[in-house]
Amino acid sequence: MKLSVEILDEIRRKYGEAFYLLDSAQFRKNFCELKEAFSAIYPYFNIAYSYKTNYTPRLCKIVNELGGYAEVVSEMEVELALKVGVRPQKIIWNGPIKNPMKMEEFLRQGGTVNIDSLEEARLIKKMAERNPEQILNVGIRCNFDVHDGVLSRFGVDVNSHDFISILDCIKGMSNIMLINLHCHFAKRQIEYWPARAKGMLDLIERIGIMPKKVDLGGGLFGKMEDSLKEQFASPIPDYTDYAKAVATIFAERFKNMPDAPELLIEPGSALVGDCMKFAGTVKTIKSVRGKQIASVLGSQKNISMSGVNPPLEIFSMGAGQQKYQDIDFVGFTCIESDVLYRGYTGFVASGDMVVISNCGSYSLVMKPPFILPNFPVLDISGGKMEVIKRGETFDDVFCTFCF
Numbered sequence: 001m002k003l004s005v006e007i008l009d010e011i012r013r014k015y016g017e018a019f020y021l022l023d024s025a026q027f028r029k030n031f032c033e034l035k036e037a038f039s040a041i042y043p044y045f046n047i048a049y050s051y052k053t054n055y056t057p058r059l060c061k062i063v064n065e066l067g068g069y070a071e072v073v074s075e076m077e078v079e080l081a082l083k084v085g086v087r088p089q090k091i092i093w094n095g096p097i098k099n100p101m102k103m104e105e106f107l108r109q110g111g112t113v114n115i116d117s118l119e120e121a122r123l124i125k126k127m128a129e130r131n132p133e134q135i136l137n138v139g140i141r142c143n144f145d146v147h148d149g150v151l152s153r154f155g156v157d158v159n160s161h162d163f164i165s166i167l168d169c170i171k172g173m174s175n176i177m178l179i180n181l182h183c184h185f186a187k188r189q190i191e192y193w194p195a196r197a198k199g200m201l202d203l204i205e206r207i208g209i210m211p212k213k214v215d216l217g218g219g220l221f222g223k224m225e226d227s228l229k230e231q232f233a234s235p236i237p238d239y240t241d242y243a244k245a246v247a248t249i250f251a252e253r254f255k256n257m258p259d260a261p262e263l264l265i266e267p268g269s270a271l272v273g274d275c276m277k278f279a280g281t282v283k284t285i286k287s288v289r290g291k292q293i294a295s296v297l298g299s300q301k302n303i304s305m306s307g308v309n310p311p312l313e314i315f316s317m318g319a320g321q322q323k324y325q326d327i328d329f330v331g332f333t334c335i336e337s338d339v340l341y342r343g344y345t346g347f348v349a350s351g352d353m354v355v356i357s358n359c360g361s362y363s364l365v366m367k368p369p370f371i372l373p374n375f376p377v378l379d380i381s382g383g384k385m386e387v388i389k390r391g392e393t394f395d396d397v398f399c400t401f402c403f
């Protein structure tokens with residue numbers, strides 16, 4: 001997506017002074033590249049896209065079109081997956097709390113539920129008893145130590161009594177099929193990835209069950225500008241680094257085995273992070289006790305990046321650009337810490353547009369209706385301007401309140 005003053009000016013005149021730009025072509029490219037990186041080493045591989053990261057229906061449809069799975073974590077996301085045309089067999093439902101009625105309906109349709117607790121396993125057992133004619137497909141979210149310094153609250157400790165009880169629950173019902181063993185760890189550094197694969201393969205060995213799928217979860221870095229990479233303490237792996245770290249272990253372990261499981265990963269950020277930009281107009285520039293401050297129609301809440309300076313470009317669309325040293329770009333909210341970028345040096349004027357890249361993950365979906373409704377999302381990747389989400393209005397925010 002190549003931006004110019006002309007393109008931004010046209011969008012601004014049509015859609016207002018702040019907006020997101022989606023690059024759905026880049027998303028498609030990322031999916032195919034990531035799939036290829038893993039499949040080249042271990043062919044029985046697929047991607048389950050983490051809906052919560054950015055559940056824009058256009059993106060969910062692309063994943064479905066490309067044969068990927070939907071990884072969802074709530075009944076809302078199940079509904080979305082079904083609405084965009086995903087078959088229940090291609091939906092994996094994770095998460096610590098699931099609505100029991102919706103879960104039963106989903107299991108009856110052929111979807112996979114990853115069990116997160118013994119309570120959930122017992123609920124599913126009751127569902128299996130109520131539906132003796134139906135096969136219910138389940139997985140277990142496995143919690144073990146990958147030595148990343150985190151004690152995760154998700155899933156079931158594979159060394160616990162609960163884990164054994166869950167297996168007993170499943171084995172006790174001929175119509176519950178354990179088709180998936182799943183784990184997810186949030187730390188993205190490559191060093192923790194082999195431990196995921198080894199942990200899961202050791203578990204398979206120990207329990208003597210070969211599931212149809214082994215799902216190693218998300219938590220991969222995506223593509224990013226060098227200016228962003230430099231702000232991380234450790235090197236940023238690319239898709240092939242992750243593939244080498246885990247797919248190789250699977251390829252060796254399941255060499256020439258007819259019942260080799262399908263290897264899944266559940267990326268969100270790695271697919272969508274670089275597929276969205278946020279553009280906001282500089283509205284005021286002032287100096288407070290010697291500190292230069294530019295206020296932007298946009299917020300840290302729009303870009304959902306903190307602790308780093310995001311990749312930023314200024315488009316000269318105002319009048320009277322001046323060179324500033326160490327100017328901060330701050331957001332429209334009333335929070336002191338709402339700073340989009342600290343310490344910029346360069347030419348800026350009121351009326352310019354600030355374009356921030358790498359805003360695709362946990363941005364749109366996590367923007368609260370705080371102070372302002374959210375801005376529109378436009379896809380300009382196909383050479384035409386398409387509204388993906390219209391700008392929110394007063395009514396969108398207040399229609400659930402009783403006046």
Ligand SMILES: Cc1ncc(COP(=O)(O)O)c(C=O)c1O
Nearest residue numbers: 050184218219220266267268269
């Ligand atoms: C179970 C599960 N899968 C996948 C993801 C996606 O993670 P990421 O966006 O880091 O790839 C998450 C994120 O928290 C998750 O909890």
